[in-house]
Amino acid sequence: MLPFVEIDHVDQVFPLPGGGEYIALKNIDLTIRKGEFVSLLGHSGCGKSTLLNIIAGLAKPAAGGVILEGRQVTEPGPDRMVVFQNYSLLPWLTVRENIALAVNRVMATASKSEREAIVEQHIDLVNLRHAADKRPGQLSGGMKQRVAIARALSIRPKLLLLDEPFGALDALTRSSLQDQLMQIAEEHELTCIMVTHDVDEALLLSDRIVMLTNGPESYIGQIMDVPFERPRDRLEVVNHPSYYGMRSEIVYFLNQQKQAKKRKAALQVGAIARNGLEKVNLELGFVPLTDCAPLVVAKELGFFEKYGLEQVTLSREPSWKAIAEGITSGRLDAAQMIAGMPLALTLGMGGKAPVPVTTGLVLSRNGNAITLSKRFLHDGVRTVEDLKAAIARTPDKVPTLAVVHPASMHNLMTRHWLASGGIDPDRDVNIVTIPPPQMVAALKGGGIDGFCVGEPWNSRAIQEGLGYAIATDLDIWPGHLEKVLGVREDWANRYPQTHVALVTALLEACEYCDDRRNRESLAELLSRTEYVGASVEQLRPGLVDPYDRGTGDEPAQILRYNQFFVDRTNCPYRTEGLWIMTQLARWGITPFPRNWFDILDRTRRLDVFGAAARDLGLLDTEPNRSPIHFADGSIFDPDDPIGYLNSLAIKRDVQIEEVTVDQGLGVGV
Numbered sequence: 001m002l003p004f005v006e007i008d009h010v011d012q013v014f015p016l017p018g019g020g021e022y023i024a025l026k027n028i029d030l031t032i033r034k035g036e037f038v039s040l041l042g043h044s045g046c047g048k049s050t051l052l053n054i055i056a057g058l059a060k061p062a063a064g065g066v067i068l069e070g071r072q073v074t075e076p077g078p079d080r081m082v083v084f085q086n087y088s089l090l091p092w093l094t095v096r097e098n099i100a101l102a103v104n105r106v107m108a109t110a111s112k113s114e115r116e117a118i119v120e121q122h123i124d125l126v127n128l129r130h131a132a133d134k135r136p137g138q139l140s141g142g143m144k145q146r147v148a149i150a151r152a153l154s155i156r157p158k159l160l161l162l163d164e165p166f167g168a169l170d171a172l173t174r175s176s177l178q179d180q181l182m183q184i185a186e187e188h189e190l191t192c193i194m195v196t197h198d199v200d201e202a203l204l205l206s207d208r209i210v211m212l213t214n215g216p217e218s219y220i221g222q223i224m225d226v227p228f229e230r231p232r233d234r235l236e237v238v239n240h241p242s243y244y245g246m247r248s249e250i251v252y253f254l255n256q257q258k259q260a261k262k263r264k265a266a267l268q269v270g271a272i273a274r275n276g277l278e279k280v281n282l283e284l285g286f287v288p289l290t291d292c293a294p295l296v297v298a299k300e301l302g303f304f305e306k307y308g309l310e311q312v313t314l315s316r317e318p319s320w321k322a323i324a325e326g327i328t329s330g331r332l333d334a335a336q337m338i339a340g341m342p343l344a345l346t347l348g349m350g351g352k353a354p355v356p357v358t359t360g361l362v363l364s365r366n367g368n369a370i371t372l373s374k375r376f377l378h379d380g381v382r383t384v385e386d387l388k389a390a391i392a393r394t395p396d397k398v399p400t401l402a403v404v405h406p407a408s409m410h411n412l413m414t415r416h417w418l419a420s421g422g423i424d425p426d427r428d429v430n431i432v433t434i435p436p437p438q439m440v441a442a443l444k445g446g447g448i449d450g451f452c453v454g455e456p457w458n459s460r461a462i463q464e465g466l467g468y469a470i471a472t473d474l475d476i477w478p479g480h481l482e483k484v485l486g487v488r489e490d491w492a493n494r495y496p497q498t499h500v501a502l503v504t505a506l507l508e509a510c511e512y513c514d515d516r517r518n519r520e521s522l523a524e525l526l527s528r529t530e531y532v533g534a535s536v537e538q539l540r541p542g543l544v545d546p547y548d549r550g551t552g553d554e555p556a557q558i559l560r561y562n563q564f565f566v567d568r569t570n571c572p573y574r575t576e577g578l579w580i581m582t583q584l585a586r587w588g589i590t591p592f593p594r595n596w597f598d599i600l601d602r603t604r605r606l607d608v609f610g611a612a613a614r615d616l617g618l619l620d621t622e623p624n625r626s627p628i629h630f631a632d633g634s635i636f637d638p639d640d641p642i643g644y645l646n647s648l649a650i651k652r653d654v655q656i657e658e659v660t661v662d663q664g665l666g667v668g669v
């Protein structure tokens with residue numbers, strides 16, 4: 001379906017009184033379907049109203065634009081009506097006259113009796129017949145807001161924009177108006193965008209909640225799908241089993257934003273040097289997943305302090321996109337990253353300028369699964385070949401599969417798996433990106449037919465009866481690298497001793513995580529809201545318990561499902577980085593660099609890993625140059641990456657070019 005509203009890479013910039021400028025919004029990109037109700041949520045001053053004004057055509061963005069039904073918005077128009085918090089009614093006109101003013105202006109070609117009928121219909125719509133001849137001064141706040149809504153709806157806008165419409169009302173009036181708005185929006189299939197501060201209001205009314213980060217340069221931090229069925233009943237919504245989980249996820253996001261503000265102020269302090277290290281105050285990003293465990297353990301068990309890193313803060317990030325932004329902007333010192341991210345950022349993914357990012361540590365291996373909607377299991381889909389046959393049976397229905405980021409192993413391995421079964425991942429299926437914590441809600445809402453993600457999100461979908469794991473990543477490439485520690489290259493050069501201390505602390509934490517005696521307490525630790533925030537039951541499969549694929553088969557113990565240390569987990573082998581680069585090129589995500597050796601040298605810091613491993617007395621850290629063997633029988637020979645690329649049957653147009661990567665970035669840390 002074509003998008004109804006496209007907010008296309010919008011930036012907004014305001015001049016500051018003393019000179020300079022304030023970047024309020026940065027790269028806001030969002031599409032909205034017809035009939036959808038979307039809320040914009042965020043702290044005061046984050047830019048919600050600024051964005052709404054741009055959509056309304058009341059302000060022009062500094063960059064990007066808004067497209068409504070294929071036409072660029074350049075000025076206000078009757079197809080978009082805004083309802084403001086302060087009602088903006090004309091005080092000398094009655095309720096009827098206030099509504100009639102809008103109708104007469106916009107529907108000038110309709111006959112007088114038609115226009116009168118529309119006015120009366122909308123007076124009834126908001127139950128104000130008894131007050132039709134009263135002026136605003138004689139009305140309560142709730143009544144005034146009902147007039148404003150009736151006036152907005154009377155001209156039949158395509159898009160209703162609401163800027164904290166109920167913010168000034170008492171609780172009772174507020175809930176009654178929310179119910180009325182919900183009913184009207186559903187009956188008239190209205191598309192609505194509402195700015196609100198109120199988490200419960202957003203959950204009650206919205207199909208999606210768009211959470212904005214704090215400014216300057218606010219961006220979309222997280223988007224939550226709200227899966228409650230319509231028509232909605234307030235009590236049923238609040239009693240829905242997912243309600244409090246979703247609510248706490250939003251509150252957590254807002255709290256994180258508050259803390260980020262404090263941290264930004266603290267960043268001005270800059271590097272604190274002590275203990276022979278150039279910097280001991282670090283901000284580390286992670287995404288709520290089972291395999292963030294080494295960071296959590298290093299923090300909770302004091303491994304950072306043990307190696308002199310006295311002030312380490314962990315920052316729970318909503319998505320891999322936020323991690324990339326945090327590292328490239330210098331907001332984060334280092335982060336848990338999907339394995340392809342340092343390479344994709346260094347090569348300039350999506351046409352962006354290359355930002356050299358490097359890794360000296362693999363944090364984990366394995367731990368992902370491809371989960372499909374249960375309906376495929378009912379159709380007998382057990383293998384990739386069965387999936388191909390199922391797709392061929394319904395050529396008009398292209399399944400949508402979600403991955404967590406284009407540069408993730410989830411994307412690259414799902415594509416490898418599909419292609420190994422003769423399914424073209426760009427033509428036979430539709431692959432979209434969704435942050436890990438939102439996968440289950442998206443599957444439940446029916447927007448996607450399956451996903452590839454790390455734990456606990458597969459097990460959650462399986463335990464809720466929504467899906468089954470058709471393949472774990474051990475069925476595709478057993479022992480593949482999964483998460484790495486990523487830092488900017490200029491950061492690594494500026495803080496070399498700190499970098500080694502950080503890798504040493506995390507390497508010791510990895511060893512702790514793979515000691516099976518610690519796994520029970522690890523599941524408890526990860527379940528805490530500030531870390532993964534899922535139940536222990538959802539975290540246990542694969543980590544502690546046998547893995548239940550949701551197929552009805554007996555759960556099987558997969559010892560290496562979450563692998564943190566054993567079997568030479570932690571060395572950032574160049575061969576694996578090289579395979580990732582072939583895949584990024586295979587699917588058109590980045591070019592394949594002719595200077596691949598140089599890129600590998602810069603992005604895989606074997607020297608840092610070696611120094612940390614020596615500090616811990618570990619042997620056997622030699623680079624491994626053996627070919628990679630995949631479960632489908634294919635082999636990657638690191639000596640001939642271009643020959644390998646040429647041999648692949650399903651691929652896009654592969655670009656092979658010299659990639660120039662400068663190191664001269666402004667250091668914000």
Ligand SMILES: Nc1ncnc2c1ncn2[C@@H]1O[C@H](COP(=O)(O)OP(=O)(O)OP(=O)(O)O)[C@@H](O)[C@H]1O
Nearest residue numbers: 014015022024043044045046047048049050051215
């Ligand atoms: N015309 C302007 N000139 C300069 N700065 C502005 C202008 N309009 C908004 N800003 C700034 O842009 C940022 C975003 O403002 P905006 O009103 O969109 O925030 P908001 O999220 O709607 O806040 P609230 O929830 O408090 O209404 C704020 O820092 C604000 O001070």
